[in-house]
Amino acid sequence: MLDVVHVAKRFGGLRILEDVSFRAEPAAVTALIGPNGAGKSTLVNIIGGVLKPDAGRLILDGRDITGVSAVQAFRLGIARTFQVSGNVAALNVFESVAVAAYRRARSYREANRLAQMELERFDLWQYRNECLGDVPTASMRLVDFARGMVSQPKVLLLDEVMAGLTPHEVDLVIERVRSCRDQGVAIVMIEHVMQAVQALADHVVVLNQGHIIASGSLAAVSRNPEVIAAYLGGPAVE
Amino acid sequence: MNATLVQVTLTGLLQGLIYALIGLGLYLIFNVMRVVNFAHGHLVLVGMYGMLILEPRTFGDYLLGLVVMALVAAAIGYLIERFLIEPGLARPGHSQLVITLGLGIVLQYVFQVLFPEPFESIPNPYPWGEAFAAFGVTISMPRIAAGVASLVLGVLISILVYWTRAGSIIRACAESLSGAMHVGVNVRRTYRLTFALGAACAAVAGGLLLPIQPVSPILGLELTIKAFVVVVIGGSGSLWGTAVAGVILGVAEALGSVYAPGSLATSLVYALFFLIILLRPQGIARRVARA
Amino acid sequence: MTSSVISAARRAVRNLRADPVRLVNTVVVVVALVAAVALPLFSDPARVGVAFVALVYAYRNFTWNIAGGYCGQLSLAHASAFGIGAFSVAVLTWVHGVNPWLSMLVGVLLSVILGAAVSLLMSRLGVNAFFFALGTLALTAALHGVAASWNVVGATNGLQSTSDDEGLLHLQWFVDPTPFYYLALAFLVAVTVGTALMLKYTRFGRSLVFIREDSTVAASMGIPVVRHQAIAMALSMGLTAVGGALLAQFVQFASYESVLTVEIGVSMLLGTIVGGAGTLAGPIVGGIGIAIVEELLRGMEISSSNVGAYTQIIYGIIVIVLMRLGADGIVPMWNSGLRRLFAGRGGAAPAGRHRQDAGQSGERGHEGPARGVAAQATEEAALSRGRTH
Numbered sequence: 001m002l003d004v005v006h007v008a009k010r011f012g013g014l015r016i017l018e019d020v021s022f023r024a025e026p027a028a029v030t031a032l033i034g035p036n037g038a039g040k041s042t043l044v045n046i047i048g049g050v051l052k053p054d055a056g057r058l059i060l061d062g063r064d065i066t067g068v069s070a071v072q073a074f075r076l077g078i079a080r081t082f083q084v085s086g087n088v089a090a091l092n093v094f095e096s097v098a099v100a101a102y103r104r105a106r107s108y109r110e111a112n113r114l115a116q117m118e119l120e121r122f123d124l125w126q127y128r129n130e131c132l133g134d135v136p137t138a139s140m141r142l143v144d145f146a147r148g149m150v151s152q153p154k155v156l157l158l159d160e161v162m163a164g165l166t167p168h169e170v171d172l173v174i175e176r177v178r179s180c181r182d183q184g185v186a187i188v189m190i191e192h193v194m195q196a197v198q199a200l201a202d203h204v205v206v207l208n209q210g211h212i213i214a215s216g217s218l219a220a221v222s223r224n225p226e227v228i229a230a231y232l233g234g235p236a237v238e
Numbered sequence: 239m240n241a242t243l244v245q246v247t248l249t250g251l252l253q254g255l256i257y258a259l260i261g262l263g264l265y266l267i268f269n270v271m272r273v274v275n276f277a278h279g280h281l282v283l284v285g286m287y288g289m290l291i292l293e294p295r296t297f298g299d300y301l302l303g304l305v306v307m308a309l310v311a312a313a314i315g316y317l318i319e320r321f322l323i324e325p326g327l328a329r330p331g332h333s334q335l336v337i338t339l340g341l342g343i344v345l346q347y348v349f350q351v352l353f354p355e356p357f358e359s360i361p362n363p364y365p366w367g368e369a370f371a372a373f374g375v376t377i378s379m380p381r382i383a384a385g386v387a388s389l390v391l392g393v394l395i396s397i398l399v400y401w402t403r404a405g406s407i408i409r410a411c412a413e414s415l416s417g418a419m420h421v422g423v424n425v426r427r428t429y430r431l432t433f434a435l436g437a438a439c440a441a442v443a444g445g446l447l448l449p450i451q452p453v454s455p456i457l458g459l460e461l462t463i464k465a466f467v468v469v470v471i472g473g474s475g476s477l478w479g480t481a482v483a484g485v486i487l488g489v490a491e492a493l494g495s496v497y498a499p500g501s502l503a504t505s506l507v508y509a510l511f512f513l514i515i516l517l518r519p520q521g522i523a524r525r526v527a528r529a
Numbered sequence: 530m531t532s533s534v535i536s537a538a539r540r541a542v543r544n545l546r547a548d549p550v551r552l553v554n555t556v557v558v559v560v561a562l563v564a565a566v567a568l569p570l571f572s573d574p575a576r577v578g579v580a581f582v583a584l585v586y587a588y589r590n591f592t593w594n595i596a597g598g599y600c601g602q603l604s605l606a607h608a609s610a611f612g613i614g615a616f617s618v619a620v621l622t623w624v625h626g627v628n629p630w631l632s633m634l635v636g637v638l639l640s641v642i643l644g645a646a647v648s649l650l651m652s653r654l655g656v657n658a659f660f661f662a663l664g665t666l667a668l669t670a671a672l673h674g675v676a677a678s679w680n681v682v683g684a685t686n687g688l689q690s691t692s693d694d695e696g697l698l699h700l701q702w703f704v705d706p707t708p709f710y711y712l713a714l715a716f717l718v719a720v721t722v723g724t725a726l727m728l729k730y731t732r733f734g735r736s737l738v739f740i741r742e743d744s745t746v747a748a749s750m751g752i753p754v755v756r757h758q759a760i761a762m763a764l765s766m767g768l769t770a771v772g773g774a775l776l777a778q779f780v781q782f783a784s785y786e787s788v789l790t791v792e793i794g795v796s797m798l799l800g801t802i803v804g805g806a807g808t809l810a811g812p813i814v815g816g817i818g819i820a821i822v823e824e825l826l827r828g829m830e831i832s833s834s835n836v837g838a839y840t841q842i843i844y845g846i847i848v849i850v851l852m853r854l855g856a857d858g859i860v861p862m863w864n865s866g867l868r869r870l871f872a873g874r875g876g877a878a879p880a881g882r883h884r885q886d887a888g889q890s891g892e893r894g895h896e897g898p899a900r901g902v903a904a905q906a907t908e909e910a911a912l913s914r915g916r917t918h
Contacts, residue, residue: 334854335603335659336799337852340845343792347845351838351839501673509667
């Protein structure tokens, strides 16, 4: 269970995030939605330890983990997905998952075994010799899942994993997210694709210009006038 | 003893102004393009060897030579930027680092092959006597002239950068490339202009340096490092930062040579540079890290 | 026990048969090894001496590659390690009579410490490749200058070996360079096999390429980036020192100008890139290539002082061209050429790129400060979407 408590982040004079608080329950999907520029990515980077908050706390299962580094965050059980770009596309699928497996594995054989299990579970075993950039987009996102899940994390941060997928592929990935959730992971999902938010979100947090303007079920927040105003006639739900 | 100290300090100050000019060229390239030009010191060599070839006998010849070297170096800089560096900018990775490193090595050894006799220089081309002596200090004329000329050129470039339209375009690119692109700035042309200007600064400084300091291919790397010292100490503030930094470097080097033999003084400068890189995380470094 | 070895061998042969590229490469390596072992039998001592130097070039390129090619740390400090190795032997053995193997060990340890220190100190700045290159350049230049003024290492005159001891224990053979040659070959093979095993089987080795391509992603996968970078530098520099020690013993001379120059450092970097950074064979090919070019130039009756210069010019130009074309170096080009050849013939080669344990991606570093127009446009677009990575 992840608690984000009164987190704030400023860059120079800009207030990227201000007084952000929410809870991500285990075995549940918490969706972070909001218009562009709302600070969602910064928030994910803070949770993942890539950035440090200027104020506020991060509590993981009751333990204060504010300000830990990315490496420590991973060791404590926070895994995340990344957009594949540039250099990273040259990396090997199997190795990507296997190296992450060392959180649970003690040896070469064990890491490889866990990686194989995870790749098979996600139907990615056929791609084990490929580079990340050579794999179909939807499968590439799933490799990220596999890499995250192989470490048996407590929290999985999904950063716009549905972007650029066809509706059919979105359905596939939705299934995968469900299965990860059902394994007990607390999933925090930044998403713009409403099809996914509708299907998956157990709890929705709406961010606008660095503030949380609403949180609750998707139905509830969609009725919130402030949310509607923020999206300027955004996607209608129901 | 006191007079010697003053003499050494003045010598260092004047030398430092030349370093400032060299550093200025690198500063422009670095701030506008974020390219670390490992061949910058070798562009200075282009100016030095070029002047050596031209063999000016009169003051007029010498001035003409400086202008010629500036133009030649600008052309070389343009070509380097256009054909070697620009294509690699859009690609991830560090091709610029390797390319300029390779370029520096090629230049160094080309000079070595073409000029097997090391440490050549030219005689004093200035018509105002051999040296200037007053209050117990004696400083050679070429050194004074070179220092003053470097200062003047630095001022001219400041005017160019801060008071002309071309300069404001350069500054815009240095501050925010996306902003500059938004306003419709031709970024490629600016890059080429900047690199040409930086190369010209280096070559002119080399031409000014030749009467004072004999040229040798190994100077290339040394001057590259010194140019970077100037840029890093100077910080990412105004151009005057490089002037101050150059003077600091020159004086430090001169004073160091009093207390330590030749190569050790330079080593101290390099070691100091290493420490400065480590202990000065703000300024240049942060800009680079953010980029 | 034997049955598992046999089944492993069977598996290996099956893998080879399935992958023609690997098969060809294995054959090439075997042939090259046999030729290397047989070389002294068919060459005069002078040629064996040249071959020894070629192996030293190959060896030091290889050790540089561990930190530079695989981990992405473009270091110009390795020349210092090379020099420290040479001077350790020069000072401790030639001047003070310590056994050269022990002196070599001292050189290795000093280089390990220097490598770790440089890496850890630099990490404070954030992993920035340009400043790393610049800082290591300044460091080597500083040590070069110090050596020129330090009498202990012979200042400008250098140190000479006057010892008479010969044999493996004393790491010295006077008339016949063949033992030197085989020793260098043994070191090269050992370091190659060791590195290959490390890259494949250890967590450290497997993590290097992730650190190289994107250190943030690496950290988010639980890789201790700073620690591994320091280990890579320490290991790489320590092994490089061995090369310096070997060369010093062979030449029986060491000076600031012969073993501790920035040019040596740049040569390691450029030579590896030409051969193919981030591969096992690349630096070796690059290093032997340097020796071949030098021999060819000598054959063309270019004065000996210029041979080195022309070689550097040629390598510099090759590197510039390679970088300009976005190519990866001789070995990666060879491999992709082979793949195209076999894929075209309908061979059993996999369609995609091969497993990265050989690091076929070539020389790449993390996103550097140099902005491209395209990169800027991406950043701009990213900024407008509220991403502040």
